Amino acid sequence: MPKIKSLEELMKIKEDAIKDLKLRQSGKRGKVIVAMGTCGIAAGAKETLKAIVDAINEFGVDDIAVVQSGCMGLCDVEPTVEVSLMDEEPVIYGNVTPEQARRIVEKHLKNGEIVADLVVKRGEV
Amino acid sequence: MAAVATNTILICAGGACISAGEESVKDAFKDELKKFALDTVVSVVETGCMGACNLGPLAVVYPEGVFYQKLTPDAARKIVREHILKGRVVEEYLYKGPEGEIKPQAQEELPFFTKQVKIATRNLGVIDPTDIDEYIGRDGYFALVKAVKEMTPEQVIEEIKASGLRGRGGAGFPTGLKWELGRKSKGDTKYIVCNADEGDPGAFMDRAILEGDPHTVIEGMVIGAYAIGASQGYIYVRAEYPLAIERLNIAIEKAREYGFLGKNILGSDFCFDIELRIGAGAFVCGEETALMASIEGERGQPRVKPPYPVQSGLWGKPTVINNVETFANIPPIILKGAKWFASIGTETSKGTKVFALAGKIRNTGLVEVPMGITLRELIFEIGGGIPGNKKFKAVQTGGPSGGCIPAEYLDTPVDYESLKELGTIMGSGGMVVMDEDDCMVDVAKFFLEFTVDESCGKCTPCREGTRVMLDILEKITNGEGTKEDLEKLKQLGEFISNSSLCGLGQTAPNPVLSTMRYFWDEYLAHVEEKRCPAKKCKALIRFVIDHDKCVGCTACAKVCPVNAITGEVRKPHTINDDECIRCGSCIEVCRFNAISKVSP
Amino acid sequence: MAGIDVVADKGKLSKLDEYIDTLKNKDGILINVLHKAQEIFGYLPDEVIDHIADRLNLPPSKIFGVVTFYNFFSRKPKGKYQVKICLGTACYVKGAGKILERFLEELGVQPEEVTQDGLFSVHPVRCLGACSMAPVVLVGERDFYGRLTPNDVPTIIKKYREG
Numbered sequence: 001m002p003k004i005k006s007l008e009e010l011m012k013i014k015e016d017a018i019k020d021l022k023l024r025q026s027g028k029r030g031k032v033i034v035a036m037g038t039c040g041i042a043a044g045a046k047e048t049l050k051a052i053v054d055a056i057n058e059f060g061v062d063d064i065a066v067v068q069s070g071c072m073g074l075c076d077v078e079p080t081v082e083v084s085l086m087d088e089e090p091v092i093y094g095n096v097t098p099e100q101a102r103r104i105v106e107k108h109l110k111n112g113e114i115v116a117d118l119v120v121k122r123g124e125v
Numbered sequence: 126m127a128a129v130a131t132n133t134i135l136i137c138a139g140g141a142c143i144s145a146g147e148e149s150v151k152d153a154f155k156d157e158l159k160k161f162a163l164d165t166v167v168s169v170v171e172t173g174c175m176g177a178c179n180l181g182p183l184a185v186v187y188p189e190g191v192f193y194q195k196l197t198p199d200a201a202r203k204i205v206r207e208h209i210l211k212g213r214v215v216e217e218y219l220y221k222g223p224e225g226e227i228k229p230q231a232q233e234e235l236p237f238f239t240k241q242v243k244i245a246t247r248n249l250g251v252i253d254p255t256d257i258d259e260y261i262g263r264d265g266y267f268a269l270v271k272a273v274k275e276m277t278p279e280q281v282i283e284e285i286k287a288s289g290l291r292g293r294g295g296a297g298f299p300t301g302l303k304w305e306l307g308r309k310s311k312g313d314t315k316y317i318v319c320n321a322d323e324g325d326p327g328a329f330m331d332r333a334i335l336e337g338d339p340h341t342v343i344e345g346m347v348i349g350a351y352a353i354g355a356s357q358g359y360i361y362v363r364a365e366y367p368l369a370i371e372r373l374n375i376a377i378e379k380a381r382e383y384g385f386l387g388k389n390i391l392g393s394d395f396c397f398d399i400e401l402r403i404g405a406g407a408f409v410c411g412e413e414t415a416l417m418a419s420i421e422g423e424r425g426q427p428r429v430k431p432p433y434p435v436q437s438g439l440w441g442k443p444t445v446i447n448n449v450e451t452f453a454n455i456p457p458i459i460l461k462g463a464k465w466f467a468s469i470g471t472e473t474s475k476g477t478k479v480f481a482l483a484g485k486i487r488n489t490g491l492v493e494v495p496m497g498i499t500l501r502e503l504i505f506e507i508g509g510g511i512p513g514n515k516k517f518k519a520v521q522t523g524g525p526s527g528g529c530i531p532a533e534y535l536d537t538p539v540d541y542e543s544l545k546e547l548g549t550i551m552g553s554g555g556m557v558v559m560d561e562d563d564c565m566v567d568v569a570k571f572f573l574e575f576t577v578d579e580s581c582g583k584c585t586p587c588r589e590g591t592r593v594m595l596d597i598l599e600k601i602t603n604g605e606g607t608k609e610d611l612e613k614l615k616q617l618g619e620f621i622s623n624s625s626l627c628g629l630g631q632t633a634p635n636p637v638l639s640t641m642r643y644f645w646d647e648y649l650a651h652v653e654e655k656r657c658p659a660k661k662c663k664a665l666i667r668f669v670i671d672h673d674k675c676v677g678c679t680a681c682a683k684v685c686p687v688n689a690i691t692g693e694v695r696k697p698h699t700i701n702d703d704e705c706i707r708c709g710s711c712i713e714v715c716r717f718n719a720i721s722k723v724s725p
Numbered sequence: 726m727a728g729i730d731v732v733a734d735k736g737k738l739s740k741l742d743e744y745i746d747t748l749k750n751k752d753g754i755l756i757n758v759l760h761k762a763q764e765i766f767g768y769l770p771d772e773v774i775d776h777i778a779d780r781l782n783l784p785p786s787k788i789f790g791v792v793t794f795y796n797f798f799s800r801k802p803k804g805k806y807q808v809k810i811c812l813g814t815a816c817y818v819k820g821a822g823k824i825l826e827r828f829l830e831e832l833g834v835q836p837e838e839v840t841q842d843g844l845f846s847v848h849p850v851r852c853l854g855a856c857s858m859a860p861v862v863l864v865g866e867r868d869f870y871g872r873l874t875p876n877d878v879p880t881i882i883k884k885y886r887e888g
Contacts, residue, residue, distance in 0.1 A: 003384025005392035007270050010261065017262025035250055037336045038368055039329070042858040042871030070337015072250025073491035074237075075857030078871075082250070089185075089192070121238060123190020326813030326852035364760070364797050365853055367866050400751070403760055405795035408851060422755035424794040440752065483815035483856035490857050521814060555856070557814045571817055575851065581794075708823075 029063040030085030032109070035078065037071030043078035044097065051098035052081070055105035064109055077120055083108050094120035134169045134209075137183040145181040146197070153198035154184075157205035165465050167209060180220065190238075192220035212239075237488050240507050242469060244477050245293075245453035246330075246493045249337035254372050257379040260340040266385055268456035272348045273391050276459075281352040282308060285455070287463035289475030294320055294411075294448030295526065295552045296628075297474070297541040303445055306435040307353035310443035317355040318439070318446040319346055320416060321362035321369070324408040325524025326575070327555030330479040331449035333491050335362065335369035338453070339376035343399065345452030347385060348459060350397040353445050358399040361416050364406060373401055408525075408579035412627045413446045415581065426583045427627035448553070450479055470496035474540035482508045484557035485515065494539075501535040504558060515560035518659075519643070523552030525572045525579075526632030528639025529565060548639040550632070564661035565644040566651055570598040572636035580629065587630030590621040594637060602662040606652040615641060660722040663707040667723050672697035674719035681711035681720060737765050738776060745780050755781060755791060759798055768799045796850075804839045804846030806885045809863040813852030820874075821860040825849055827875040828862075831882055844886065 004010055034040070034049045052066055074080050077094025081104065084090040091114055093104060100118055107113045136151050151169060158164045180194040186204065191214055193204060200218050207213045243249075252259035260266070272281050286301025307315065319342060323331040335342060346358050362370055377399055380386045388396045402420050409415045410425040417439050419425035438444020454476060458466045467475050474496035480503065483489050487509030494503065504510070504520060511517050519529040528549030530537070537543050544551050559568065573595040582588045597614050600606045618634030618641075625631045641648055650656045657665040670681070670690075675697040682690040682698060689705040692698030700711070700720075712720045744761045748754045758781065762773050769792055778785040792798045810825045825836075828847050832840050839846045855861045858871025862881070870881060 003382075003387075003392075004266075005384065007267075007274065010266060010270055013258055013261045014264070014267075017258040033250075033253075036368075037333055038366070038853075038869060039333075039855045039858050039871070041368075041867075042855045042861055042869035067253050068255075069252060070249050070254050071333040071491060073246065073333070073493075074250075075490035076488045078858070080250075089190070121190070123185065123187065123192075323854060324852065326817075327815050327856050328852075329854040329856055332854040365850070403757070404797075405756055405760070406797035406850075407795050419756065420753055422753035422757075422791070424790055426794075481856055483859060484818050489815075489859075524814070555814075557818065557856070559818060563818055568818075571814070579851070 028065045030083065030088075030109075031065040031067055032104075033067050033069050033082040033084065035070065035072050035074075035080045035082075036068040039071055039075045040078045040080065043075075045079040047098050048079040048081065048096050048101045051101040052105060055102040056109070059106055059110045061105060061109045074120060080120065085109075089122050091119055092121040093118040133187040134167060134204075135185045135187065136169060137181060147182040149198050150182045150184070150196045150201045153201035154205060157202045158209070161205065161210060163205070163209060165462075166468060183220070193218040194220040237490075237492070237507050237509070240498070240502065241493050242477050242495050243493050244457050244466075244469075245334060245341075245450050245479055246338075246491065247457070248341065249333060249491075252338065254337050254339055255375050257340060257376070257383060260338070264460060265340055265456070266344055266383075268459035269344050269347055269351075269385060270391060272351055272459050273393050273395060278308060278352045278354065281348060281459065284459060284463045285352070288458045288466040289463075289470075290451065290454055290458060290466065291474065291541065292448060293450035293454070293478065293553070295523065295550060297551060300447060300451055303435060303447070304349060304352050306433075307355075307443055307445040310435050312443045314357070314442045315353055315355040316439045316442055316444040317346055317350045317353060317358045318416070318420070318444055319358070319360040319452055320411065320413065320446055320448045321360055321366075322404050322411045322416060323363060323366075323449070323553060324411045325526070325553050325555050327481060327483055327521065327524055327557040328553040329481045330491055330554050332366050332369055334449050334453050334479075335366065336372055339369075339373045340380065341453045341456055342373075342449055343376055343380050344385070345447075345455035346399060347380075347390065347397055348455050349445065349447065349452065351390075351395055353443075355445070356397055358397065359402050359420055359439075360399060361402045361404060361410070361420055363404040365404075370401065370403060377401065407581070408575075409581045409627070409629050412629055414627065416446065417444065424581075426581045427629070429626060450554070471538065471540045473542055478539065478551070478554055480539075480554045480556050482556055482558070484521075485511050485560040485563070486558040487512050496540050497538045499536050499538055500530065503539065503556070504535070508558070511558065511560050513560075515562065517558070518561050518563055519559045519565065519568075519640075521549075521557040521559065521568070521636075522555065523550040523632075523635070524555055525575050526550060526628065526635055527552050528635045529559070529568065529643065530639075531643040548642055549635065562659055562661065564602075564657055564659035565640040565647050566598065566602055566657075567659075567661050569637045569640045570595065570602055573598055573633075576629065576633040580633075584624075584626040584630060586621045586624040587626070587633060590617055590625075591630070591633050593617060594621070594634065598637070601648070601651050602657075603664045604651070604655040604662075608649075608652055611641070611648055611652060654725065656724045658724065660724050662724075665724050666707060667702055668700050668705055668707060668709075668711065668720060669723055670698050670700055671719045671721065674717050676717055676719075678716070680714045680716070684710045684714045686710065734766070738773075741765055741773075741776070742780065745777075755783070755788065756795075759788075759792060763798060768802045770800070801837070802839060802843075803848075805844050806846075806864050808845055808847045809850045809853065810847065811851075811853040811855070811859070811861045811863070812849050813856060813859075815856035815859040816852075816861055819859040823875050824860050824862060824873050824878065827878040828882075831878055845882070 036045050079096045080094050081096045082090050082092045104115050107115050154169050158167050182196045184193045204215050207215050248263055282304045290300045291297040386398050404410050407425045410419045412427045415425040415427040434444040470476050477493045477495050479493045492507050517532055519531050521529050530547055541551050576591045577595050580587045594617055597610050618638045621634050622631050650658050660666050677695040687704050687706055689701045690698050741762055774788050778788050812821050832845050834840055836849055853861055853863055860873050862870045
């Protein structure tokens, strides 16, 4: 990585990053973001993350990236998971236990149905 | 408030929407916003295709995330007047789902989102903190480029001064002024330090920022270093935050790789680097002179000020110390301008503040709100009030340096001055809510235990004085206190405040003095009637079984750790008061509400 | 005080020396070195303190002064799994005292004491910064447990006992 020296170079990275954030060129259909701050982890986010990865393998959903983020501030409903699919408004789920994580993978990622009873918020944080 | 809270309108600029007239809608939004002088606060952003192409032109209004469809220029003007200005959703253009049903707005019942204005926490939960590109994708390091390429250090300082930003670590010293003093201080080497020793129990916003968006802190520091002329920076982070340390290390490494840290930053002759220093579990190290001693590898004991760190800090060199949240505010201010920032908040407290809501409150968590919001909005609207039908009793702000605010002051706006008048401080932003079950004398005792433990021992008023205060509080909660003790407590508190060396000692009596101020009756009940109204102090309560309600299920007798409960099966039980240790296990298992606590 | 076996721990000492060498040109590194030493040895035995004094050219008394000032440093061995019970304000009002009591009772130790099998030690600590999850317990460096009740305690202990 050559060092950045100008606004133009920074702009270039930003544009690529936005494309990536929007999943245009990543070859993926979308991503699942697990909030992995200390509070998320205290509420069991590690187990949730593992359950998501397992379920994705189990259901053969291979076009979704699983990534982590920091705390969204929604500590009360941790663990939280955001499902962000291309051309769809992101959905944030709360109180995602490993069992619920499996449901989200099956229903939302595989079948395209939102798991309404777990929705905390739609749209960006 | 609505004007501040709504800061982005996203307009779909996909092919279908453009052909449906997106551009004229966008212009209408912009014109109308300008008309109401909202164009600096609300940004209009064009996005890629949102997917519902047959319903275009489409727009989403954030932060609520309300989705509008089939827009016309008139519709856009109406949305600005109704939604942006007055906070009312314009029903007629609401996006309807495929079956014609109105799309559920999951967040409509949640002021938790709508009342927030995210500046310092703008990226939390949005980006991957380990990926610098995602930070750049959200305008990261653009402020640094602007500062280094287009501004002189003096201009950067002017901008921060004009923004009105004040230190978010507690005391609220104007950041721009501190930087100016740092710049003017003579010295060939200068340091900039980030105080990430977030020790106040109840505060965790700095942890969340470091874990969720470490680059914003680094960017803020580099801009600060450029402004004051520092060549080396330190982030002093507590050892209790391993995840924050890990992510900071990754972020520093990446920032070096990209040339935001190191020699000749962005091709200029400005050189600066950051080193992480890990605390070792001493609360007093949050005090700036103690923090510097700790960075130098010494016992973290404070020293007398002046000289202030900007004159003589680390290794005797001029040093500027700011807190995590303060640094996180710097990049948006440089990028969007002082005027934008100063338009949020109150006369003397500009911008937003991140609060950590904890304790007896429904929506525990982290919220960022404009300064000047009332405690009531914060606790009851955003926080969702008190769980379990309990009554609000007090909110504790400012940690062990702060105080408790009772219900009658819930309409106080949250800013540095108002809270000070109430005998507490803004502090770092921890808010612990207490309900009717919490005894204020007990809470005061809890904080004194904390300060006695954490006093560094250097000066006598703090070391000995807090110990004596704690002894008196213990006496009171044990039912042995007298009215003279209350007087003594007050006098001692004032004496310690006036004569301690550092902030820890000077503020240590605050939890006691503020609870005495607002909950005097509760103190009196403890000493005069030997009664604890909240039924918390073990020495002043008894557990009794109501024989009318008890069915003799034996659940309580089984769980009692000291076998203090006797009785035959299916007959009312009795608690032997001499043996009872007041652990409360019996109340937890009783399904008939037959056991209660009584205080004479 | 349990000492260290100088021969057996030679590898550990040289690991510490390597670390010290990487910091050569930096100021005020004592606390960094103590962190590393505690990471390597699990605690700070007198022999290690003397060794650091030698290497950094500081009087041992100064190092003792620093070690005893900070809560994080320990001159006594700790359990393999250190159970840190948060006693911050939010945890306190949410009943952290009972969680602490239950841990001490289940493990049969006093605070800071190590269980006979060497597996656990219990440490009451000041705010861990996860107040929204109160009451909170941290086992080791990374395993946070939140929203606990005393009845969760045996399950947590079991998890580590069975490794």
